[in-house]
Amino acid sequence: MSVLVYTENWDGKFKKLSFELISYGKELSKKLNTELVALSIGNVAESELQKLALYGADRIINVNKSELSFFDAQLYNSVLAKVTESVGAKLILFAHNNTGKALSPRLSVSLKAGLATAVIAQPDLTNGFIIRKKVFTSKAFANIKINSDIKILSLLQNSFGLLEDPKNAVIESFDTDMDFSDQKCKLMDVNKVSGKLILTDADIVVSGGRGMKGPENWGPIEELASLLGAATACSRPVADEHWRPHEEHVGQTGKVLSPSLYIACGISGAIQHLGGISNSKYIVAINKDPEAPIFEAADYGIVGDLSKVLPDLITAVKEFKA
């Protein structure tokens, strides 16, 4: 028996979320008295793979095949099912991101394993295996019991801290012994944002709404974000009006974030917007309307005009950083 963690690399480098998953998995594997196995698919250098051991991986399984150079959910799932079987995993962990959302449901069917997605805490093991997640777009919580022998969880990003627990793990290369000749999906084009902080990975997010008045006013948002090492985001009408790229749209129909700090500038706080930000640890609202609903969701608020508050805030952050 073991706990298996699906890690993800980005051009050969692991993302923070993989270390988060391993930290979470390690805590759980200790409680269950089993080993923690990390799986990496792709071309990753040994020194990078070893980083997984830093957070507690007892074993590191490496699958490096050219046919798996791009993500095909069906193929990746068959690899995962094989690895699960070979290491006797009873618990498999994914991040609740694009890849995790694509893979975990398929694996659930392959293994007849109960799946809980967007999990926000360690399971309660006192009476079976009960996990907690948000439902109704963050308007409520549910406790879900998984009854199957094998269980799968996908974890909400930034919900768990990193915890170092160095191990001496061996890197094992795994031969899938599979025929990949019949590829049904073909990659035609890749478009990656480079050198920019990825919104869903960001620890701090500075976001603008319709109250910013127009795309020409985004300079201060970008400046504040770069001073704080933050990513930029926006509300839906802002993306719909093409003031900002649609990748930045946050909310019920856009991205769901879980940063430590979300700074909402000129965002009224509609329920659909809150659905995307209520997992934030802290919310700051800047709005000229003291009655704006965003203040009900916010921890800290400034009632004022953005054309003045934002430049003042930038000056204050510069002084603070100095």
Add this chain to the structure above:
Amino acid sequence: MKILVCINNVPDTTTKIKFVDNKAFDSAGVQWIINPWDELTLTRAIEMKETQPADIESVTVINVGRADAEASIRKALAIGADNGIRINSDTSDSYSVAFQLSEYIAKEKYDIIFCGIESSDYNGGSVGGMLAEFLAIPSVSSVSMFEIKDGKVVVKREIDGGNETLSVQTPFVLIGQKGIAIEPKIPSMRGIMTARTKQLTVVEGVACNQLIEFVDFDLPKAKAACRKIDAENVKELIDLLHNEAKVI
């Protein structure tokens, strides 16, 4: 090509959420709608049928649910779907819904099965992927663009920090999200009239094993009141974020 669009029937997004004894969702007085993501994928399917009739033979909608979901199916027909199917069953979790769908689809022939990336009620986000695995066909998730060019299916999917364009062989499951259509299509008066005459078939559900169970529900605790900072003294915000919240 024949397209099947899976639609879920969910509480309106502005619904105030309540539970009966913390055990089950209290549906009293609730307005039901088509799940927003399903509505977007449906919109795209219908746009394609209208603009490329040579490529799209039909658009069918399917729902697993009880008779009260038929208003949403009728709405989908009014938006432009050709016919509807309801699998008569309770919906206890994503796994059983996907299983019910797969049992039906395995007997029919559809080229592309559309699902939304998640439902706004239980936020499972797993029906599409599970369905594809039950059917042993490919799935492409987080799809923000769908086209048919020279008879070939081309999709764009979002990846963390970018996107990829793929061509995919049918049959496959397309799991759609924002971007696949811009605004949900609103039914026209004529659409509403013709929807009444379109076929809505009801088939009985099949039994399925339960792997998970919802134990109970609770509501978030009231949040502490927002701490207001004087606009003339934004430095105080930086102090609080640094010393109190410890996030910068």
